[in-house]
Amino acid sequence: MSTLLSPSGRLISLTLSALLTGTGVGGNLFIIICNIMKRADNQKAQLGNALITWITVCCLAMDVSSFLLHFFVFRLHFCPFTSNEIKIITFVVFITSNWEFWLIASLCIFYCLTVVTFKSKLLIVAKQNISALIWCGVVLGFVISLLEAFLVTRMTAKSGNDTSTIPMASNFSCPQVYMPQIEKIFLNGTLSIQFLVTTSLMISACGVLSYCLRGHVRHLEQSSFGLTASSQENLTRITKMISALALEFIVSTTCVTIPNIFSQYTEISVMFLNLVCNILGLIIPTTLILGILSLKKKAAGVLKCGRTETQNSPSLN
Numbered sequence: 001m002s003t004l005l006s007p008s009g010r011l012i013s014l015t016l017s018a019l020l021t022g023t024g025v026g027g028n029l030f031i032i033i034c035n036i037m038k039r040a041d042n043q044k045a046q047l048g049n050a051l052i053t054w055i056t057v058c059c060l061a062m063d064v065s066s067f068l069l070h071f072f073v074f075r076l077h078f079c080p081f082t083s084n085e086i087k088i089i090t091f092v093v094f095i096t097s098n099w100e101f102w103l104i105a106s107l108c109i110f111y112c113l114t115v116v117t118f119k120s121k122l123l124i125v126a127k128q129n130i131s132a133l134i135w136c137g138v139v140l141g142f143v144i145s146l147l148e149a150f151l152v153t154r155m156t157a158k159s160g161n162d163t164s165t166i167p168m169a170s171n172f173s174c175p176q177v178y179m180p181q182i183e184k185i186f187l188n189g190t191l192s193i194q195f196l197v198t199t200s201l202m203i204s205a206c207g208v209l210s211y212c213l214r215g216h217v218r219h220l221e222q223s224s225f226g227l228t229a230s231s232q233e234n235l236t237r238i239t240k241m242i243s244a245l246a247l248e249f250i251v252s253t254t255c256v257t258i259p260n261i262f263s264q265y266t267e268i269s270v271m272f273l274n275l276v277c278n279i280l281g282l283i284i285p286t287t288l289i290l291g292i293l294s295l296k297k298k299a300a301g302v303l304k305c306g307r308t309e310t311q312n313s314p315s316l317n
Contacts, residue, residue: 010074013271020278021067027285028060034298047131048114051107052292054138055100056285062096063281065089070274074267087153094149097253097277098194100284102141104249105198106134108205108242115235116212144194151187195253202246209239241291248287252280 035053069089072078078086113127126133212235289295 010267010271013275014070014074017067017070017274017278020275020282021063024063024278024281024285025060027282027289028056028063030299030302031056031285031288031295032060034295038294047134048107048110051103051110051134051138052288055103055107056288058096058100058103059281059284061092062100062277065092065096066274066277066281069093070271070278073270091149091153093277094152095145097280098145098148099142101194101198101249101253102145103138104245105201105205106137106141108202108246109137110134111238111242112205112208115238116208141198144190148187148190148194151183151190154183199246199250202242202250206239206243206246209235209242237291237293241287244287244291245284248280248283252276 032053035049035056038049069086072086072089110130113123113130113133118124118127289299
C-alpha cells in the first residue's frame with residue numbers, strides 16, 4: 001500500500017482542512033468572546049469559565065496551526081521536522097493538543113467535585129480546595145505538554161543508515177529525521193503515562209456523574225413530588241457534555257499517538273494527524289455550546305437573529 005498522496009489527494013485534503021478550520025475557528029471565537037463578556041458570580045463559576053476559555057483558546061491555536069502545517073507540507077512542499085517554520089508550527093500543535101487533554105480532564109474533575117456530594121473525607125477536602133487542586137493539574141499538564149513538544153521538535157535531519165532514524169516517506173524527497181533513542185523512549189513513556197492518567201480521570205468523573213444522575217432520578221421518582229424535567233436537566237446536560245468531551249479526546253489522542261509510537265511519519269499519516277486536529281477543533285466547541293446552557297441560548301439567539309435579517313432583507317427583484 002502506497003504511503004504517498006497523489007496531487008489531487010493533497011488538494012482534496014487541504015480543501016477539507018480549510019473548511020473544517022474555518023468552521024471550527026468561528027465556534028471557538030464565539031465561546032471565547034462570550035466568556036470574556038460574561039461576569040461570573042462566584043469563584044467556582046470563574047474557575048469553570050477560565051477552564052472553558054483556555055480549552056477553546058488551545059483548540060483555536062491547534063486548529064489554525066494544524067491547517068498551517070497542512071498547507072506548508074502539502075502546498076509549499078516543506079518537509080516535516082526539518083525546517084524552523086515547520087518546527088514552530090509543530091511545537092504549537094503538540095503543546096496545545098496535549099495541554100487541552102489535561103484541561104478537559106480538569107474540567108471533568110471540576111464538574112464532578114462541584115455537582116456531586118461526597119462522604120469521603122479525602123474527597124470533601126478536595127471539594128473544599130477545588131481551585132488549588134484544579135490549577136495544580138492545569139500547571140502540571142502545561143509543564144508536561146511543554147516538555148513533550150520540545151522533545152518532538154528536537155527531531156533533526158540526518159543522512160546515512162542509522163538505526164535510530166525515523167522513516168519519512170514523501171513525494172518531496174524529505175530526508176529521514178533523527179531523535180536520540182533515550183529521548184524517544186522518554187517521549188513515548190511520557191505520552192503513555194499522560195494518556196493513562198488523563199483518561200482515568202475523565203472516565204472516573206463521567207462514571208461518578210452518571211451514578212449520581214441515576215441516584216438523583218431514583219430519588220425523585222420515589223419522592224412525593226414526582227419526577228420533573230427541570231430537576232435533573234442540568235445534571236443530565238453536564239454528564240452528557242463531559243462524557244462527549246472525554247470520548248472525543250480519547251479517540252483522537254489514540255489516533256494521533258499511533259504514528260508517534262510506531263515512528264512512521266508518511267504523507268498519509270501527516271495528513272491524517274492534521275485532519276484529526278481539525279475535526280477536534282470543530283467538535284469540541286460544538287460540544288461545549290450544546291452542553292453549556294448560556295452558550296446554547298446565545299448561539300440560538302445569534303442564529304435566530306441571522307434568519308430574521310435574511311427574511312427581512314429586500315428582494316433584488
